[in-house]
Amino acid sequence: SLNMEQLTALIPMQRGTVHAVHGGATLRKRLLDMGLVPGAEISVVRVAPLGDPVEYMVKGYRLSLRRSEAAHVMVERLPCEDCPELADGVCDPQGANRCPRWLRWLYGGDRGKQG
Numbered sequence: 001s002l003n004m005e006q007l008t009a010l011i012p013m014q015r016g017t018v019h020a021v022h023g024g025a026t027l028r029k030r031l032l033d034m035g036l037v038p039g040a041e042i043s044v045v046r047v048a049p050l051g052d053p054v055e056y057m058v059k060g061y062r063l064s065l066r067r068s069e070a071a072h073v074m075v076e077r078l079p080c081e082d083c084p085e086l087a088d089g090v091c092d093p094q095g096a097n098r099c100p101r102w103l104r105w106l107y108g109g110d111r112g113k114q115g
Contacts (some may be wrong), residue, residue, distance in 0.1 A: 007042065007065075007073040008054075015043040016075030018058075023072035035059040036073055 010016055018040045021031050035058045036042065045055040045062060051066040065073075 001077055004074045005077060007070040007075050008067050009054075010044045010075065010077065012044045012046055015041060015078040017041055017078060018073060018075055020074040021072060023069075027069065027072060031069065031073060034063050035061070041078070047099070048069065
């Protein structure tokens with residue numbers, strides 16, 4: 001069974017797979033046009049100092065979404081494969097910048113492959 005969450009539930013360094021995009025027709029089209037389509041892998045890059053907007057990485061490029069927009073995107077959280085002790089998918093934000101899989105993905109390894 002899929003564990004669906006709003007995109008806003010992810011914290012920096014965490015990744016998820018987009019499963020559904022809700023919202024009004026205009027917002028939904030804008031989100032889909034930005035690459036937030038079912039099956040796309042998305043990760044949280046950073047959060048602005050006041051908590052809004054949030055910068056995400058999807059399909060190899062960065063985009064900023066307000067939390068009110070990101071709440072319409074439903075994702076399944078992905079575990080970090082290089083950290084077996086974090087198999088529940090919860091990264092330690094303090095150590096996440098040293099996560100080899102995150103660094104590979106951010107700097108071009110995995111992110112170019114479309115599944």
